[in-house]
Amino acid sequence: MKPETLSFFDRVYEVAKLIPFGKVTSYGAIANYLGAKRSARMVGYAMNGSHGKDIPAHRVVNRKGLLTGKHHFDGTNLMQQLLESEGVVVIDNQIQDLETVYWDPNKEL
DNA sequence: CTCTTGACTGAGG
DNA sequence: GCCTCAGCCAAGA
Numbered sequence: 001m002k003p004e005t006l007s008f009f010d011r012v013y014e015v016a017k018l019i020p021f022g023k024v025t026s027y028g029a030i031a032n033y034l035g036a037k038r039s040a041r042m043v044g045y046a047m048n049g050s051h052g053k054d055i056p057a058h059r060v061v062n063r064k065g066l067l068t069g070k071h072h073f074d075g076t077n078l079m080q081q082l083l084e085s086e087g088v089v090v091i092d093n094q095i096q097d098l099e100t101v102y103w104d105p106n107k108e109l
Numbered sequence: 110c111t112c113t114t115g116a117c118t119g120a121g122g
Numbered sequence: 123g124c125c126t127c128a129g130c131c132a133a134g135a
Contacts, residue, residue, distance in 0.1 A: 008132055027117055031131095037118095038130045044116030045132075062117060069116030 008039070009046040015105055016050065019059045022086040023103035024095060026063040033105040044069060058082040065095035065102075 006014075015030050027043040036042070043060070047069060050057045058079045062068045070079040070093060080090045089096040 031117085036131075039132070040117040041115055041130070042117090042132050045114080047116055050116095057116080060116075063119095067116090072116060 008034070008036070008042055009049060012043050012046040013050060013053060013055055016047070016055045016057065016060060018105065018109070019056055020103055022088060022101065024059045024061055024065070024083070024088060024098075024101050025103045025105060026061060028063055029104050029106060030060065033109070048072065059086075061095060065098035067093040067095070 011034050012030060015033055019025055026040075028037065028040040030043045031037055031040040034043075044062075047055070047057045047060060057069065058067075058073070060069070067079050067083075067090065070077070073079045075081075080093060083090050083095070088101050095101065
């Protein structure tokens with residue numbers, strides 16, 4: 001690939017697609033993997049365009065494991081249900097046992 | 110070029 | 123542990 005031709009958004013999508021089934025990661029982790037540790041907000045912002053793509057956006061949460069982006073999904077609890085269907089325990093928009101399901105691209109890739 | 114907008118994060122009280 | 127504040131940076135108007 002020619003990353004130079006890909007925008008920051010496109011890189012976020014590529015990483016998001018690499019998230020294993022039943023795992024989650026944080027915006028900051030993705031940003032750090034892209035070499036822009038301070039651009040965690042951009043990662044989330046990029047996910048706005050993830051709709052209509054093969055992006056498992058529900059596997060991306062903030063560093064606390066809180067489903068801050070659930071408001072961008074259709075249903076009120078769609079994001080939570082998607083995660084639970086993958087074996088991730090979620091209670092009140094908060095991922096339980098985060099360390100167990102956490103996937104860090106910097107360590108895994 | 111300037112200004113606004115964020116699905117964030119770390120530091121301080 | 124919780125709440126608040128400020129910095130961060132790319133994209134779009």
